[in-house]
Amino acid sequence: xxxxxxxxxxxxxxxxxxxxxxxxxxxxxxxxxxxxxxxxxxxxxxxxxxxxxxxxxxxxxxxxxxxxxxxxxxxxxxxxxxxxxxxxxxxxxxxxxxxxxxxxxxxxxxxxxxxxxxxxxxxxxxxxxxxxxxxxxxxxxxxxxxxxxxxxxxxxxxxxxxxxxxxxxxxxxxxxxxxxxxxxxxxxxxxxxxxxxxxxxxxxxxxxxxxxxxxxxxxxxxxxxxxxxxxxxxxxxxxx
Amino acid sequence: xxxxxxxxxxxxxxxxxxxxxxxxxxxxxxxxxxxxxxxxxxxxxxxxxxxxxxxxxxxxxxxxxxxxxxxxxxxxxxxxxxxxxxxxxxxxxxxxxxxxxxxxxxxxxxxxxxxxxxxxxxxxxxxxxxxxxxxxxxxxxxxxxxxxxxxxxxxxxxxxxxxxxxxxxxxxxxxxxxxxxxxxxxxxxxxxxxxxxxxxxxxxxxxxxxxxxxxxxxxxxxxxxxxxxxxxxxxxxxxx
DNA sequence: AAGTGGTCTAGACCACCGC
DNA sequence: CGGTGGTCTAGACCACTTC
Numbered sequence: 001x002x003x004x005x006x007x008x009x010x011x012x013x014x015x016x017x018x019x020x021x022x023x024x025x026x027x028x029x030x031x032x033x034x035x036x037x038x039x040x041x042x043x044x045x046x047x048x049x050x051x052x053x054x055x056x057x058x059x060x061x062x063x064x065x066x067x068x069x070x071x072x073x074x075x076x077x078x079x080x081x082x083x084x085x086x087x088x089x090x091x092x093x094x095x096x097x098x099x100x101x102x103x104x105x106x107x108x109x110x111x112x113x114x115x116x117x118x119x120x121x122x123x124x125x126x127x128x129x130x131x132x133x134x135x136x137x138x139x140x141x142x143x144x145x146x147x148x149x150x151x152x153x154x155x156x157x158x159x160x161x162x163x164x165x166x167x168x169x170x171x172x173x174x175x176x177x178x179x180x181x182x183x184x185x186x187x188x189x190x191x192x193x194x195x196x197x198x199x200x201x202x203x204x205x206x207x208x209x210x211x212x213x214x215x216x217x218x219x220x221x222x223x224x225x226x227x228x229x230x231x232x233x234x235x236x237x238x239x240x
Numbered sequence: 241x242x243x244x245x246x247x248x249x250x251x252x253x254x255x256x257x258x259x260x261x262x263x264x265x266x267x268x269x270x271x272x273x274x275x276x277x278x279x280x281x282x283x284x285x286x287x288x289x290x291x292x293x294x295x296x297x298x299x300x301x302x303x304x305x306x307x308x309x310x311x312x313x314x315x316x317x318x319x320x321x322x323x324x325x326x327x328x329x330x331x332x333x334x335x336x337x338x339x340x341x342x343x344x345x346x347x348x349x350x351x352x353x354x355x356x357x358x359x360x361x362x363x364x365x366x367x368x369x370x371x372x373x374x375x376x377x378x379x380x381x382x383x384x385x386x387x388x389x390x391x392x393x394x395x396x397x398x399x400x401x402x403x404x405x406x407x408x409x410x411x412x413x414x415x416x417x418x419x420x421x422x423x424x425x426x427x428x429x430x431x432x433x434x435x436x437x438x439x440x441x442x443x444x445x446x447x448x449x450x451x452x453x454x455x456x457x458x459x460x461x462x463x464x465x466x467x468x469x470x471x472x473x474x475x476x477x478x479x480x
Numbered sequence: 481a482a483g484t485g486g487t488c489t490a491g492a493c494c495a496c497c498g499c
Numbered sequence: 500c501g502g503t504g505g506t507c508t509a510g511a512c513c514a515c516t517t518c
Contacts, residue, residue: 067496074454176476183466201441226423236416307515
């Protein structure tokens with residue numbers, strides 16, 4: 001048993017961590033030691049080294065050239081993959097303080113569209129929540145979400161808090177979501193609630209969230225103020 | 241030497257192709273044969289099978305559960321990761337016919353902002369291209385892009401075609417890009433050129449593209465019509 | 481307990497780059 | 500040519516799920 005780092009993580013992840021540390025002393029486009037050298041250094045097989053380097057490559061930290069070597073990427077491109085987050089988490093990541101005001105909350109039969117997207121029989125009762133989302137006390141987004149019956153009593157829900165956090169507390173882990181992002185002009189009512197001029201540009205994000213099993217757990221339509229919100233991400237050419 | 245498929249591609253990619261074919265006959269959440277079964281079926285080692293399945297996993301076609309098996313993803317949630325594409329590729333994927341009209345094309349010294357984002361000395365000459373992008377003959381986007389000197393003669397560039405394709409032909413492979421997506425209102429001039437009412441909502445996408453070495457190869461600011469364009473993607477909760 | 485995917489080893493050969 | 504990364508093999512043990 002190795003004296004250092006006996007956490008439960010895989011060996012290649014620990015190697016990756018150590019490689020990241022040693023890369024910090026290198027300049028862009030400097031070459032790393034060859035994989036065969038690294039085998040000796042870390043005392044692991046070549047495949048383990050390659051898996052570690054593969055990790056770094058996916059994070060954009062290094063790039064490899066066949067026949068030539070492994071090199072440090074010019075660090076301009078920090079990987080910022082778009083990740084599925086709740087509004088609360090999203091705002092905190094942006095350094096803003098989230099809050100929320102519930103505009104309406106009701107249990108009602110799912111309409112055809114809602115039922116279809118949540119894989120429910122039309123008429124099944126769902127929780128409908130309409131909330132104004134604030135960041136640093138100022139309106140940021142207007143959200144309408146629908147939650148299907150998933151074993152949590154409607155009355156237990158705390159509309160002000162993070163939906164995902166409350167689901168997690170009940171053993172429901174949201175895994176991924178399909179979303180559509182549109183650019184729209186705010187109508188009079190929306191503009192008024194968001195404290196924006198009528199016709200101002202906004203994002204409309206329509207999202208269906210799923211747990212690992214593929215069962216939908218939330219349908220949300222959110223209007224984000226265009227002057228306060230944007231998407232910032234790094235995308236790659238090939239499927240990562 | 242195998243009788244079938246002796247193309248230059250790797251064995252695991254050929255296995256992946258065959259797996260995709262056989263998956264088409266399965267339903268969502270059906271399980272694939274175990275990796276050890278597939279070894280027998282394809283007559284390859286387990287690692288080759290795993291690399292093939294890894295490909296499918298990255299494309300969101302299957303998912304794996306330790307101790308349980310490999311399963312077909314529900315096609316509703318099949319990955320539509322935002323990938324780095326040229327306008328031409330993007331439109332074709334949407335089933336539209338792209339075309340382009342060059343509004344202006346010039347070689348000029350890079351301004352401070354452009355130079356900074358392309359890692360150039362201010363004043364370095366760059367190609368500035370202003371194009372109206374059409375889909376099915378109707379305006380879709382208005383694009384201004386800056387290309388640094390990357391070993392391609394300015395005069396060789398064909399503004400009408402795909403920039404990425406031309407770069408690739410010169411051995412420059414675009415690998416990833418950092419982009420910011422904003423929601424904005426069109427001003428009078430932009431609206432006129434996009435055949436939209438003044439103030440209509442649009443996406444402003446600002447993108448810096450990099451080759452795998454981290455060297456910037458393009459800066460582009462594109463205005464997409466909000467009524468014709470949207471982003472459709474699947475995001476996951478955990479990072480790779 | 482049996483079967484699954486997850487990790488790891490110690491080799492091997494190939495394709496490509498630079499000298 | 501030697502050195503590099505890219506692929507592949509035939510094993511092995513572990514962690515986990517399912518029964």
